[in-house]
Amino acid sequence: xxxxxxxxxxxxxxxxxxxxxxxxxxxxxxxxxxxxxxxxxxxxxxxxxxxxxxxxxxxxxxxxxxxxxxxxxxxxxxxxxxxxxxxxxxxxxxxxxxxxxxxxxxxxxxxxxxxxxxxxxxxxxxxxxxxxxxxxxxxxxxxxxxxxxxxxxxxxxxxxxxxxxxxxxxxxxxxxxxxxxxxxxxxxxxxxxxxxxxxxxxxxxxxxxxxxxxxxxxxxxxxxxxxxxxxxxxxxxxxxxxxxxxxxxxxxxxxxxxxxxxxxxxxxxxxxxxxxxxxxxxxxxxxx
Amino acid sequence: xxxxxxxxxxxxxxxxxxxxxxxxxxxxxxxxxxxxxxxxxxxxxxxxxxxxxxxxxxxxxxxxxxxxxxxxxxxxxxxxxxxxxxxxxxxxxxxxxxxxxxxxxxxxxxxxxxxxxxxxxxxxxxxxxxxxxxxxxxxxxxxxxxxxxxxxxxxxxxxxxxxxxxxxxxxxxxxxxxxxxxxxxxxxxxxxxxxxxxxxxxxxxxxxxxxxxxxxxxxxxxxxxxxxxxxxxxxxxxxxxxxxxxxxxxxxxxxxxxxxxxxxxxxxxxxxxxxxxxxxxxxxxxxx
Numbered sequence: 001x002x003x004x005x006x007x008x009x010x011x012x013x014x015x016x017x018x019x020x021x022x023x024x025x026x027x028x029x030x031x032x033x034x035x036x037x038x039x040x041x042x043x044x045x046x047x048x049x050x051x052x053x054x055x056x057x058x059x060x061x062x063x064x065x066x067x068x069x070x071x072x073x074x075x076x077x078x079x080x081x082x083x084x085x086x087x088x089x090x091x092x093x094x095x096x097x098x099x100x101x102x103x104x105x106x107x108x109x110x111x112x113x114x115x116x117x118x119x120x121x122x123x124x125x126x127x128x129x130x131x132x133x134x135x136x137x138x139x140x141x142x143x144x145x146x147x148x149x150x151x152x153x154x155x156x157x158x159x160x161x162x163x164x165x166x167x168x169x170x171x172x173x174x175x176x177x178x179x180x181x182x183x184x185x186x187x188x189x190x191x192x193x194x195x196x197x198x199x200x201x202x203x204x205x206x207x208x209x210x211x212x213x214x215x216x217x218x219x220x221x222x223x224x225x226x227x228x229x230x231x232x233x234x235x236x237x238x239x240x241x242x243x244x245x246x247x248x249x250x251x252x253x254x255x256x257x258x259x260x261x262x263x264x265x266x267x268x269x270x271x272x273x274x275x276x277x278x279x280x281x282x283x284x285x286x287x288x
Numbered sequence: 289x290x291x292x293x294x295x296x297x298x299x300x301x302x303x304x305x306x307x308x309x310x311x312x313x314x315x316x317x318x319x320x321x322x323x324x325x326x327x328x329x330x331x332x333x334x335x336x337x338x339x340x341x342x343x344x345x346x347x348x349x350x351x352x353x354x355x356x357x358x359x360x361x362x363x364x365x366x367x368x369x370x371x372x373x374x375x376x377x378x379x380x381x382x383x384x385x386x387x388x389x390x391x392x393x394x395x396x397x398x399x400x401x402x403x404x405x406x407x408x409x410x411x412x413x414x415x416x417x418x419x420x421x422x423x424x425x426x427x428x429x430x431x432x433x434x435x436x437x438x439x440x441x442x443x444x445x446x447x448x449x450x451x452x453x454x455x456x457x458x459x460x461x462x463x464x465x466x467x468x469x470x471x472x473x474x475x476x477x478x479x480x481x482x483x484x485x486x487x488x489x490x491x492x493x494x495x496x497x498x499x500x501x502x503x504x505x506x507x508x509x510x511x512x513x514x515x516x517x518x519x520x521x522x523x524x525x526x527x528x529x530x531x532x533x534x535x536x537x538x539x540x541x542x543x544x545x546x547x548x549x550x551x552x553x554x555x556x557x558x559x560x561x562x563x564x565x566x567x568x569x570x571x572x573x574x575x576x
Contacts, residue, residue, distance in 0.1 A: 004307045017305035017312055019292045019395055024305055025374065026433040027315045058438075082382070086313065094370070094399050096433060096440045096464060107307055111382050132420040134456065135435050144432040145314040145384060147423050150346075152384045168422065168456040176384060 005070050005108030010077075013109070021105055023088025023143060026096070029105075030054050030142045031086040034201070035238050036075040036110070037275035037282070041083060042238075044071055046201050051085065054140035060089050062104050070108040078110035080282065082239050086143065114239075115283035119264055121244040121254040122235070124175055125160035126224075127151035131173040133196025138173075141198055148176035162235075164247065167196040172222040178235035178243070179203040182222055183215075183257050185231070192219040202236035205267065213262045232257040241267055241279070244287055256288045293358050293396030298365075301397070309393055311376025311431060314384070317393075318342050318430045319374040322489070323526050324363040324398070325563035325570070329371060330526075332359055334489050339373065342428035348377050350392050358396040366398035368570065370527050374431065402527075403571035407552055409532040409542040410523070412463055413448035414512075415439035419461040421484025426461075429486055436464035450523075452535065455484040460510040466523035466531070467491040470510055471503070471545050473519070480507040490524035493555065501550045520545040529555055529567070532575055544576045 002013035023029030034047045041047060048071065052064050067085060074083045086107040092099045129147050132138055151163035155176075164180070167173045172191055174180055179200040182189045188210050191197050210217040227233060232255045233245045242264050244254035264286050272278035280286070290301035311317030322335045329335060336359065340352050355373060362371045374395040380387045417435050420426055439451035443464075452468070455461045460479055462468055467488040470477045476498050479485050498505040515521060520543045521533045530552050532542035552574050560566035568574070 002308070006307075013307045015303040015305070016307035017303070017309070019294075019301045019304035019397065020290070021305070021312070024309070024312045025319070025431060026437060027431050028434055028437055031313070058434075059441075084382075094372075096437045097444075098437070098441060109307065128422070129424075130420065130422040130456070132418065132423075132456065134416070134418040135420075136417075136438065137434055142434055143313060143315050144434060146316055146346075146425055146430055146432060149314060149316055149384045149386070150424065153347075153386060156385075168418070168420065 005073055007106050008066070016107070018091050020091040021088055022090065022092040023086070023105060027142065027144045029086060029088030030058065030140055031084055032141060033238055034071070034083045036078050036081050036083050037271055037279065038277040039075050039079045040275040041071055041075050042271050042275055043201050043205065046204060047071070050199060050201065051087070055087060057136060057140060059098065060087060060104050061102065062087055062106060066106055070106055074108045074110045080113040081110050082113070084109050113282065115279060117239065118241045118279055118284035119243060119286050120240070121246070121251040121287050122162055123160045123246050123251040124162045124164040125155035125158045126247065127154070127163040127165045129165065130168045131165040131196040133167040133169070133173065133194065138196035139193050139198060152176045161251065166224060170224070171195050172224055172227065173197050175235050178237035178240065180222070180245070181206060181234050181236065182226060182230045183232035183260055186214060186216050186259065187218055188215045189218045189220055189222055191222050195221055200236055201238050202241060205270065206236055206263065209266060209270070210263065213259050213266055215259050215263065231255060232260050234260060252287070261286065261288055293361055295394055296354070304395070306379050308379040309376055310378065310380040311374065311393065315430065315432045317374060317376030318346065318428055319372055320429060321526055322359070322371045324366050324369050324371050325559055325567065326565040327363050327367045328563040329359055329363050330559050330563055331489050331493065334492060335359070338487060338489065339375070343375060345424060345428060347386065348375060348392050349390065350375055350394060354394055358394055362396045362398045368401040369398050370401070372397050401570065403567060405528045406567055406572035407529055407531060407574050409534070409539040409575050410450055411448045411534050411539040412450045412452040413443035413446045414535065415442070415451040415453045417453065418456045419453040419484040421455040421457070421461065421482065426484035427481050427486060440464045449539065454512060458512070459483050460512055460515065461485050463523050466525035466528065468510070468533070469494060469522050469524065470514060470518045471520040471548055474502060474504050474547065475506055476503045477506045477508055477510055479510050483509055488524055489526050490529060493558065494524055494551065497554060497558070498551065501547050501554055503547050503551065519543060520548050522548060540575070549574065549576055
């Protein structure tokens with residue numbers, strides 16, 4: 001029997017959620033996915049800070065201490081894996097109006113590590129659906145992933161493994177599961193949040209540390225045509241880390257500039273420093 | 289103890305949903321809300337047809353007979369009220385990929401009738417967020433209502449009761465809870481589905497029957513400025529039916545052309561014919 005963490009303890013997964021939960025009925029909730037290595041959540045502080053900022057935006061009152069307790073309990077149990085925290089506004093009566101005294105739901109679950117996905121090159125297909133940067137929801141990790149599900153499904157049919165979204169203005173936004181970076185010479189460009197992207201935790205690490213590897217991180221709008229001209233493209237994601245990406249040809253034809261290879265090594269070393277274990281020792285393979 | 293219909297029978301509402309349900313985790317589901325009068329769902333056939341078409345689009349396999357059984361059971365139990373059916377893709381493992389053998393969840397719930405909301409004029413405020421007509425989800429009733437929740441919250445703060453959305457091209461789309469119609473002389477304009485609106489069941493009734501009241505229904509894009517020039521505006525919704533609407537001033541200052549008043553009477557009579565009871569006999573009051 002699978003168990004999940006709910007509001008302070010582990011309970012059976014089936015029949016865990018109230019049918020009047022607004023997360024279930026109205027998509028009124030958000031989540032966070034983090035990497036646990038050696039019982040430690042990598043960049044746990046940043047994950048908690050991002051989740052609490054998003055909860056504040058949605059006016060969902062949850063104590064930061066509760067979030068930290070859930071994360072710790074899950075990482076201790078899973079040791080090596082992914083940790084997902086889902087927070088909803090909790091049960092509500094009919095209608096959109098916020099409940100005057102909400103009782104939010106904090107759900108935590110975990111899954112085993114899949115090191116083979118780390119750094120593994122992928123091919124993306126361009127999505128027909130645009131990402132709606134006019135909505136603040138484009139910048140927080142809400143449970144609303146149905147556009148991404150449909151776009152991934154279509155990408156799969158086209159022989160790709162993931163969808164790449166433009167926003168409603170036609171600028172590159174992100175893939176269904178990660179942020180995008182474009183390497184041109186020593187410049188490392190990534191779309192700014194206003195273009196409708198999540199403040200990804202690995203995105204944040206890359207922006208913070210790119211200069212250590214001779215790269216210049218720049219947050220700026222990215223035109224679709226610049227993707228074809230780039231020396232290298234990659235996606236970032238908390239579980240898959242840094243994945244080289246191509247829009248045409250096979251996944252493993254993705255170009256990986258030398259400095260980006262060094263960036264991947266640097267991320268492995270950062271994880272080893274923070275968690276006490278290098279992902280490469282767990283089976284993660286750097287490409288190239 | 290509240291009970292809900294799940295996959296064929298009534299069960300307690302709390303702890304009804306599996307924590308791995310993709311509707312809960314990823315917004316991978318949709319719903320329908322219908323009016324039950326005298327134990328009969330008004331335009332039940334149209335509600336079932338819309339829901340099954342949307343399920344087909346999402347590749348969620350549910351028998352139409354199961355949907356009909358849920359609707360009938362809920363209408364028999366509630367007699368006068370609103371019936372909500374929620375269908376999700378059911379439990380899934382991590383990730384966006386569709387489960388190869390999905391076991392969808394069909395959840396039904398009901399709530400008592402609030403006849404005071406029927407035909408009651410409302411004031412809308414323009415939303416900052418645009419409706420994303422590039423997504424097929426803008427045309428089906430997914431559980432993703434968080435944009436609408438936030439926009440309604442902002443509208444409330446501005447003294448309005450609901451938000452009106454433009455789409456990403458700047459055309460009028462719909463309100464947070466209903467379709468919009470614009471009356472100009474005998475013309476009754478409403479945005480086409482491609483502008484990012486739901487094929488509302490009451491919208492459908494109005495388009496089908498407007499001519500009986502001397503009105504000409506036209507599906508065409510609506511410019512925001514035309515709202516100020518219109519002789520009358522109204523929203524349609526399965527529970528509130530036809531509600532006069534204004535963007536400025538008090539709700540009850542909404543203009544209601546004579547032909548639209550006749551349309552409201554006609555809708556009451558249609559409900560009486562189909563369900564055996566006129567909403568006016570249950571407390572619904574026509575404005576004006």
